[in-house]
Amino acid sequence: MALAAALAALLLGFLPAPAQARPGRAPDRVTVGDRTFIADGRGRALQWRGFNLADKTNRGTDAFADIHESDLEGMAARGFNLARLAFFWDDLEPSPGHYDRGYLSKMRRILDWADRYHVKVVLDAHQDVYGPHFGSRGVPDWATRDEGLPFTPIPDDWFSEYFEPSVQTAFDHLYKDADLRAAHARMWMTVAAALGKHPALLGYDLMNEPFAKFLEGEDLPAAAARFEATELTDLWNRLAGAVRLVDRTSWVFVEPTVIVGLGVPTRMGHIDDPHAGYAPHFYETAMETGADYDPDGTFIPAYEAAISDYPTRNRMPVLVGEWGGNPYVPHAGRFVTDMTAALDRFSSGWTWWQWCRGGGYCFLDAAGAVKPNARLLVQPYARAVAGDPLAFAYDPATRTYTLTFRTRDNAEGPTEITVPADTYPGGYRVEVRGGKARWDGHAQTVTVSTHGRPGATYEVTISPR
Secondary structure, X not given: OHXXXXXXXXHOOOOOOOOOOOOOOOOOEEEEOOEXXXXXXXXOEEOEEEEEEOOOOOOHHHOOOOOOHHHHHHHHHOOOOEEEEXXXXXXXXXXXXXXOHHHHHHHHHHHHHHHHOOOEEEEEEOOEOOOHHHOOEOOOHHHOOOOOOOOOOOHHHHHHHHHOHHHHHHHHHHHHXXXXXXXXXXXXXXXXXXXXXXXXXXXXXXXOOOOOOOOOOOOHHHHHHHHHHHHHHHHHHHHHHHHHOOOOOOEEXXXXXXXXXXXXXXXXXXXXXXXXXXXXXXXXXXXXXXXXOOOOOOHHHHHHHHHOHHHHHHOOOEEEOEEOOOOOOOOHHHHHHHHHHHHHHHOOEEEEOOOOEOOOOOOEOOOOOEOOHHHHHOOOEEEEEOOXXXXXXXXXXXXXXXXXXXXXXXXXXXXXEEOOOOOOOOOEEEXXXXXXXXXXXXXXXXXXXXXXXXXXXXXXXXXXX
């Protein structure tokens, strides 16, 4: 009864009070200049590298059949520390109010595997073209109201199906109808109550690639701006509030609309949550339609210019939930190199679409070997910095990684740098410049321990032996 009353208050606009940090505790985030990082319990700034895990084919009793323990083991073996796990509301709640506990158990089993290999997980409430009513996955059929409008599948350009009036109408009802708003919030309460205390859980991506209904006369930028400033901001605050009724500490990640991929800044408002992160996607539009990457194009600078203002103003960590491309196009190697360099400039982490075997954007080929250009994703990175990360970069041409950081009085423990064995098969050497420091290399980790006063600056360089 208490949770039902709290949910009712939430839907009426009375959000639960945000959890406040306790005095004397390490910060939950670290802001350095215009960038914010998630912090661990020791105050260290964290960075993330990993993959999406998604099984869109199997459902019901076969749900998640294409996701195995070996996937998490394989990620960890190459130095990755994050998985974004797609789940589908239509599988979780096949009929109103009836949740599939077996489905939740399968999600928990994947979290157990992740914990075994020291990989954190973001749970992604995935949808493509709304849900099964339109031949896809996501929002259940019983929560689909299209007002009887026609729908025409477009198999060769599935994203265009978002512009069908029936699909846009279904989204509009999800955001506006009181009973669907309540059902959406209860779904997230159910997930957070079941899995929120799991040690592998980093947080929740509240809805994949949200879309909206266009008003008469609106083009895509105008519709996106209106939707982001109003309904989308309200949606994120409402769902975050539902999560907080049962989980006060995990992160919630919110997405802008896909217009950001065209270099258009988001118009989202403030997310009133103490642990909110920003999770945009980073896809090159031309490559999405089959073209090669253009190394001289303007896509990356336009995206970088558009992406940073919102998280900077709101002191939100940026974790790019999806990016990727065909690893077999002629300029694929340059694409991966340019994209990872850009991600190092504006984000604190990312997950490539996706960890799978086969064609498309899969990291592995059908035999389970890493695709040649996808190998460039395996790079050194500082997964935990005991202080403020001032600069970090990897040069794939020389296989040299550099990290500059400044110590801080509320950050304890060593700085930990992941050094994948695939990057340095012949071994590596480490140089540390600054005050008193020592380093130690063990397996895929270099630890740097500093012994000077807070405020000292260190530069770490890792290169082939």
